[in-house]
Amino acid sequence: MNENYPFNEIENKWQNFWDGNGDFQTDLATAENPYYCLMMFPYPSGKLHVGHGRNYIIGDAVARYKKMQGFDVLTPMGWDAFGLPAENAAIKTGTPPAEYTVANIATMKEQLRAWGCMYDWDKEVTSCMPDYYKWTQWLFIQFYKKGLAYKKNSNVNWCPSCATVLANEQVVDGVCERCDSEVDQKAMEQWFFKITDYAQRLLDDLEKLDGWPERVKTMQKNWIGRSEGTEVDFKIVPRENGEKDHIDHVTCYTTRVDTIYGCTYMAVAPEYSELKNLIKGLPQEQEVLEFIKESSKLTNLDREADEVEKAGKFTGRYLINPYNGEKIELWVGNYVLMYGTGAVMAVPAHDTRDFSFAKKYDLPIKLSIQNQESSLVLEEMEDAYTEDGICVDSAQFSGVDNREAIQQMTTYAEEQGFGRGTVNFRLRDWLISRQRYWGAPIPVVYCDDCGVLPVPESDLPVLLPTDVEFKAEGESPLKGSDSFMNCTCPQCGKAATRESDTMDTFVDSSWYFLRYLSACDDFQAVNTAIANKWMPVDQYIGGIEHAILHLLYARFFTKVIKDLGLINFDEPFGQLFTQGMICKKGPDGNLYKMSKSKGNVVSPEELLQKYGADTVRLYTLFIGPPEKEAEWQDTGVEGAYRFLKRIWRRVALNHSILEEVKEKMPDLSSMADAERDLYRKTNETIQQITRGLDGAFTFNTAIAAIMELMNAIDQLKIAEDSSESAKIVFRDAIESVVLLISPFAPHIAEELWVELGHDAGIMNADWPTVNEEALKRDEIELVIQVNGKVRDKIKVSAEASKEEIEEKAMSAEKAQQWLEGKTIRKVIVVPGRLVNIAVS
RNA sequence: GCCGGAGUGGUGAAAUUGGUAAACACACGGGAUUCAAAAUCCCGCGACUUCGGUCUUGUGGGUUCGAGUCCCACCUCCGGCACCA
Numbered sequence: 001m002n003e004n005y006p007f008n009e010i011e012n013k014w015q016n017f018w019d020g021n022g023d024f025q026t027d028l029a030t031a032e033n034p035y036y037c038l039m040m041f042p043y044p045s046g047k048l049h050v051g052h053g054r055n056y057i058i059g060d061a062v063a064r065y066k067k068m069q070g071f072d073v074l075t076p077m078g079w080d081a082f083g084l085p086a087e088n089a090a091i092k093t094g095t096p097p098a099e100y101t102v103a104n105i106a107t108m109k110e111q112l113r114a115w116g117c118m119y120d121w122d123k124e125v126t127s128c129m130p131d132y133y134k135w136t137q138w139l140f141i142q143f144y145k146k147g148l149a150y151k152k153n154s155n156v157n158w159c160p161s162c163a164t165v166l167a168n169e170q171v172v173d174g175v176c177e178r179c180d181s182e183v184d185q186k187a188m189e190q191w192f193f194k195i196t197d198y199a200q201r202l203l204d205d206l207e208k209l210d211g212w213p214e215r216v217k218t219m220q221k222n223w224i225g226r227s228e229g230t231e232v233d234f235k236i237v238p239r240e241n242g243e244k245d246h247i248d249h250v251t252c253y254t255t256r257v258d259t260i261y262g263c264t265y266m267a268v269a270p271e272y273s274e275l276k277n278l279i280k281g282l283p284q285e286q287e288v289l290e291f292i293k294e295s296s297k298l299t300n301l302d303r304e305a306d307e308v309e310k311a312g313k314f315t316g317r318y319l320i321n322p323y324n325g326e327k328i329e330l331w332v333g334n335y336v337l338m339y340g341t342g343a344v345m346a347v348p349a350h351d352t353r354d355f356s357f358a359k360k361y362d363l364p365i366k367l368s369i370q371n372q373e374s375s376l377v378l379e380e381m382e383d384a385y386t387e388d389g390i391c392v393d394s395a396q397f398s399g400v401d402n403r404e405a406i407q408q409m410t411t412y413a414e415e416q417g418f419g420r421g422t423v424n425f426r427l428r429d430w431l432i433s434r435q436r437y438w439g440a441p442i443p444v445v446y447c448d449d450c451g452v453l454p455v456p457e458s459d460l461p462v463l464l465p466t467d468v469e470f471k472a473e474g475e476s477p478l479k480g481s482d483s484f485m486n487c488t489c490p491q492c493g494k495a496a497t498r499e500s501d502t503m504d505t506f507v508d509s510s511w512y513f514l515r516y517l518s519a520c521d522d523f524q525a526v527n528t529a530i531a532n533k534w535m536p537v538d539q540y541i542g543g544i545e546h547a548i549l550h551l552l553y554a555r556f557f558t559k560v561i562k563d564l565g566l567i568n569f570d571e572p573f574g575q576l577f578t579q580g581m582i583c584k585k586g587p588d589g590n591l592y593k594m595s596k597s598k599g600n601v602v603s604p605e606e607l608l609q610k611y612g613a614d615t616v617r618l619y620t621l622f623i624g625p626p627e628k629e630a631e632w633q634d635t636g637v638e639g640a641y642r643f644l645k646r647i648w649r650r651v652a653l654n655h656s657i658l659e660e661v662k663e664k665m666p667d668l669s670s671m672a673d674a675e676r677d678l679y680r681k682t683n684e685t686i687q688q689i690t691r692g693l694d695g696a697f698t699f700n701t702a703i704a705a706i707m708e709l710m711n712a713i714d715q716l717k718i719a720e721d722s723s724e725s726a727k728i729v730f731r732d733a734i735e736s737v738v739l740l741i742s743p744f745a746p747h748i749a750e751e752l753w754v755e756l757g758h759d760a761g762i763m764n765a766d767w768p769t770v771n772e773e774a775l776k777r778d779e780i781e782l783v784i785q786v787n788g789k790v791r792d793k794i795k796v797s798a799e800a801s802k803e804e805i806e807e808k809a810m811s812a813e814k815a816q817q818w819l820e821g822k823t824i825r826k827v828i829v830v831p832g833r834l835v836n837i838a839v840s
Numbered sequence: 841g842c843c844g845g846a847g848u849g850g851u852g853a854a855a856u857u858g859g860u861a862a863a864c865a866c867a868c869g870g871g872a873u874u875c876a877a878a879a880u881c882c883c884g885c886g887a888c889u890u891c892g893g894u895c896u897u898g899u900g901g902g903u904u905c906g907a908g909u910c911c912c913a914c915c916u917c918c919g920g921c922a923c924c925a
Binding site for chain 2: 004214215217218219221222223225227229252253254255256267310333334335336337339340344345346347351352353354424426544547548622623624625628629630631633635636638639640642643645646649688691700701703704705706707708711781783785787788789790793825826827828830833834836837838
């Protein structure tokens with residue numbers, strides 16, 4: 001056996017072997033012990049760098065580990081293949097998106113293979129292929145039939161650079177999450193999914209997700225943004241000239257109805273639907289219209305900046321507060337959002353925004369909540385009092401605790417019929433229309449006579465045309481394809497037109513985990529029996545950047561698909577693991593997430609050639625806790641390489657010893673001390689790693705533990721003339737190292753496994769188990785502390801009683817020096833750990 | 841402002857959940873081997889020290905025989921939400 005570690009010879013060999021052996025192909029129907037290990041499928045952007053690799057390496061390690069534990073592991077892989085980069089490439093180079101995408105997939109598939117990440121390619125899904133998007137379209141139609149897909153005209157986020165609309169989730173700090181262009185507001189007719197119908201369930205079911213990171217659940221909770229409050233109808237004071245209005249009241253939403261006796265005006269959003277009607281013909285009309293126009297010019301960015309000066313106009317109309325009959329002014333304010341009802345009752349004394357607005361426009365301020373000390377004096381207030389307290393000047397509610405008053409006053413409003421308790425969500429419906437080519441066409445037809453009609457299921461898929469011109473303009477390229485646009489009405493047979501928008505790519509990725517389970521099924525989207533058997537996914541692995549978008553949409557889809565009766569579970573992912581990003585210092589010396597634009601990518605090719613896949617894998621897992629960000633350091637790779645070389649050498653140099661060992665593990669009692677120590681260390685390592693890997697992903701410490709075991713193996717100093725039992729213990733330790741490291745560095749493990757005389761296919765070997773007997777110690781080292789400081793160490797028998805330990809500790813030589821002349825006040829004996837002597 | 845997470849050597853980090861702080865590595869320094877280099881092996885590596893020790897887990901208090909870990913107050917950083925009424 002060559003003593004130099006020949007990674008370049010063995011890695012490809014074993015990758016071929018795994019393929020040929022079908023080790024990663026899983027029979028979904030017959031598997032008895034299913035374990036679904038899923039990695040977020042990538043967008044085929046071209047090339048993966050080592051930062052991307054973390055996701056797949058972690059996933060592969062989990063899959064191999066679970067396989068060795070006897071599970072029937074399913075690890076599929078696919079491609080989130082629709083999306084803008086392919087289309088932009090088409091605009092730039094003229095390469096059709098399909099061609100570009102297919103080429104990238106081929107490259108990335110090779111890269112995954114070169115990393116030793118093996119998948120069940122029989123179940124590959126590619127979201128841009130007709131056999132996939134047919135079923136995406138089918139699901140759209142089911143959503144449509146259930147009233148969960150609808151079209152409406154509304155203000156939407158428009159990215160001028162991407163030339164398409166965006167979902168709220170895709171707008172980050174007022175800019176497009178993809179290209180960082182400032183997003184405009186534009187009124188357009190667009191398709192939406194009614195995710196708001198599922199807001200409560202999406203919120204409630206977060207409770208069930210014990211295997212999800214807390215921070216992801218919190219992010220989703222914030223995003224859904226539930227708030228409980230009260231709607232109150234304020235009657236509009238009729239016009240003096242007797243003219244009628246369309247409406248007779250304005251409804252506001254508040255979470256603080258307890259402060260309503262302090263309400264001194266009402267403010268509506270500039271976009272408030274009835275506003276223009278309410279001001280028609282009034283002297284204030286022009287001024288207010290002007291104001292509305294000004295406000296609409298404010299971009300998202302301006303609105304989100306804290307500095308935006310609150311501004312507003314009196315509309316000329318008045319309302320009646322139904323609780324006390326007071327007449328108040330109706331204002332329009334730029335600080336009021338179209339949230340709730342778009343109208344807010346203003347209580348300057350108890351809301352900081354209303355306070356500054358009232359001060360600016362000299363509106364009245366009334367105190368209606370008093371603090372516990374009754375120390376609030378209106379004239380002295382410099383800001384609103386927003387804490388809890390006691391209602392004052394609030395008619396029959398005066399003296400009531402304000403939290404209690406919310407209940408009482410809501411009930412009162414319901415009894416009187418001018419208000420009601422209600423719940424509001426921050427979550428908006430999901431805008432899925434995209435004015436782009438490279439996505440699944442929305443399967444809808446417009447007929448002049450019959451209106452909007454879904455494409456009949458038998459006509460699916462609605463194929464993307466190829467006779468299109470790619471341009472970065474504001475219209476879908478599909479509009480330019482006559483062959484696509486012109487069709488017949490499925491109902492009346494007359495000429496009709498197709499919808500030219502395509503679906504957001506997040507629609508594709510919201511159900512791909514179900515499609516892996518029926519990848520080749522031409523007759524149905526979801527195989528119910530198989531899905532119920534394999535889902536929810538046991539372990540999902542991906543980046544934290546999907547905490548809201550993808551993970552929320554996938555949960556929504558799962559719930560809808562359950563309601564369609566196709567599956568019997570309502571959460572898609574049991575355990576979720578979000579790995580941290582890999583960063584590297586850029587040319588400017590700052591640390592960035594690895595990306596082309598920062599010029600700090602490390603591509604795997606060079607590393608694989610220099611060190612091999614196992615080294616890259618081992619370093620990636622050893623770099624730090626996998627859920628945290630990590631800084632890539634090239635010298636660290638060297639360290640991983642050194643360790644693998646060391647394992648290899650230890651086997652190669654002792655090959656004959658390892659080969660000649662045939663005997664079984666001898667009795668513990670017949671082992672020399674050094675042998676027992678190593679045998680114990682081997683079992684401790686197995687225990688530690690297994691505990692770490694179950695539930696948590698402590699790869700970094702698992703690898704450290706294997707390194708420690710290697711250090712212990714070297715302590716034994718095995719040689720040809722060592723005793724038979726030493727050789728057995730040595731071999732057992734080496735074999736354990738090979739098994740334990742195999743999920744992380746599978747190629748070297750396979751090779752050494754065979755060198756140790758086993759059949760090829762280490763992933764089908766059993767994960768090592770702990771011999772409890774071996775863990776026991778005859779003698780234990782105890783620390784002796786005096787007043788909590790370590791002063792001495794003693795060795796005692798493992799069976800020693802507390803009394804014996806105490807006695808031995810007290811007489812320990814060094815401890816004695818610290819006890820001299822002191823009064824012993826207390827002695828604490830912690831068996832197996834330490835003795836602490838408290839003196840004064 | 842609200843919510844979540846973190847702060848430990850030159851660096852990445854460990855610490856059986858209240859029990860020897862710094863495991864395992866990286867970097868660095870010294871030595872062996874070598875004509876030389878690479879590779880490999882051995883030793884050292886928190887700070888101060890009068891070589892007895894003393895101090896040390898963001899800061900300050902507290903609980904405890906004992907605190908990186910628990911409690912209180914504060915500081916800093918990261919992430920999410922945010923004019924949401």
